[in-house]
Amino acid sequence: MTEPVVGAPIRLGTRGSRLARWQADWVAGELQKQGCPVEIVPIVTEGDVQQAGPVEAIGSQGVFTKAIQRALVAREIDLAVHSLKDLPTAPVPGLMLAAAPPREAVGDALVSPVADSLDGLPPGARVGTGSRRRRSQLLHRRPDLRVGDIRGNVETRLAKLDSGEFDAIVLAQAGLQRLGLADRITAQIPSDQMLPAPGQGSLGIECRADDSATRAAAALLDCAATHAAVTAERAALARLEGGCMAALGAWGRFQGGRLLLSVVVLSDDGQRRLFEEGAGDDPQALGVEVADRLLARGAAQLLRAR
Numbered sequence: 001m002t003e004p005v006v007g008a009p010i011r012l013g014t015r016g017s018r019l020a021r022w023q024a025d026w027v028a029g030e031l032q033k034q035g036c037p038v039e040i041v042p043i044v045t046e047g048d049v050q051q052a053g054p055v056e057a058i059g060s061q062g063v064f065t066k067a068i069q070r071a072l073v074a075r076e077i078d079l080a081v082h083s084l085k086d087l088p089t090a091p092v093p094g095l096m097l098a099a100a101p102p103r104e105a106v107g108d109a110l111v112s113p114v115a116d117s118l119d120g121l122p123p124g125a126r127v128g129t130g131s132r133r134r135r136s137q138l139l140h141r142r143p144d145l146r147v148g149d150i151r152g153n154v155e156t157r158l159a160k161l162d163s164g165e166f167d168a169i170v171l172a173q174a175g176l177q178r179l180g181l182a183d184r185i186t187a188q189i190p191s192d193q194m195l196p197a198p199g200q201g202s203l204g205i206e207c208r209a210d211d212s213a214t215r216a217a218a219a220l221l222d223c224a225a226t227h228a229a230v231t232a233e234r235a236a237l238a239r240l241e242g243g244c245m246a247a248l249g250a251w252g253r254f255q256g257g258r259l260l261l262s263v264v265v266l267s268d269d270g271q272r273r274l275f276e277e278g279a280g281d282d283p284q285a286l287g288v289e290v291a292d293r294l295l296a297r298g299a300a301q302l303l304r305a306r
């Protein structure tokens with residue numbers, strides 16, 4: 001094997017969904033601005049093929065990310081861009097999270113033709129979401145809601161709302177903004193009513209640990225504050241072993257120069273809710289510390305119960 005020619009394009013693997021394409025195009029654009037040529041390589045993942053049931057029924061973590069990681073390990077691509085919240089915390093040997101670009105909106109949005117807040121929804125309103133995290137936080141605040149599964153990409157979910165199947169749906173603000181659909185946001189759901197998934201709103205840029213040229217290019221896109229925040233969120237997730245499907249929310253952010261982390265764990269019916277918050281300088285240690293406080297209060301039993 002010879003060293004790659006300096007200036008050879010970085011092969012960037014992406015899923016084909018419009019959101020994934022937007023994310024890949026954004027990263028490619030940023031890299032090209034820095035003088036790094038990029039070639040985009042589309043990859044089909046299990047999560048894109050199996051659109052039939054709720055995403056949890058596919059039964060494994062990382063349905064959207066595995067095929068791309070495989071291509072990265074196999075050296076078919078050099079760089080992967082993920083929605084960080086879809087990337088499992090379990091490390092893949094030989095790969096590393098090389099960068100987390102500046103995070104945009106971190107929270108969840110309510111999209112509804114009938115109400116402009118969770119509290120404003122009529123009694124028994126039908127709300128669509130496929131996420132345990134969203135369902136349990138919705139039910140915690142509004143046990144009367146009829147929360148139903150909704151599957152498919154962001155555009156498909158909006159179409160199901162528009163067809164009258166639901167009174168409201170909940171989507172990540174970041175996804176709607178990236179797709180140019182911010183005008184569909186009825187209201188931001190406040191963080192005291194719903195905490196985001198670990199990594200939500202942040203991109204995860206992954207490459208091979210031994211590929212120093214691509215690592216250096218990726219590092220140009222890194223935002224230290226975002227990286228620290230998502231590291232704390234993911235450390236808490238890993239400690240709680242909830243996986244991406246858990247009824248768990250986590251939000252790291254800097255306040256007065258300190259990293260603050262809030263984590264919530266709920267039972268599936270939303271009846272039981274454990275919340276802990278902490279501050280610290282070491283993101284990894286902070287995530288573990290907040291998670292351990294939740295575990296001491298019985299979080300493991302909550303996450304296991306289905």
Ligand SMILES: NCc1[nH]cc(CCC(=O)O)c1CC(=O)O
Pocket residue numbers: 083084085086154170171172173174175176199200201202203
């Ligand atoms: N699991 C699907 C997914 N993965 C990333 C986003 C949105 C973008 C983000 O959170 O970074 C979405 C859609 C949604 O949750 O509404």
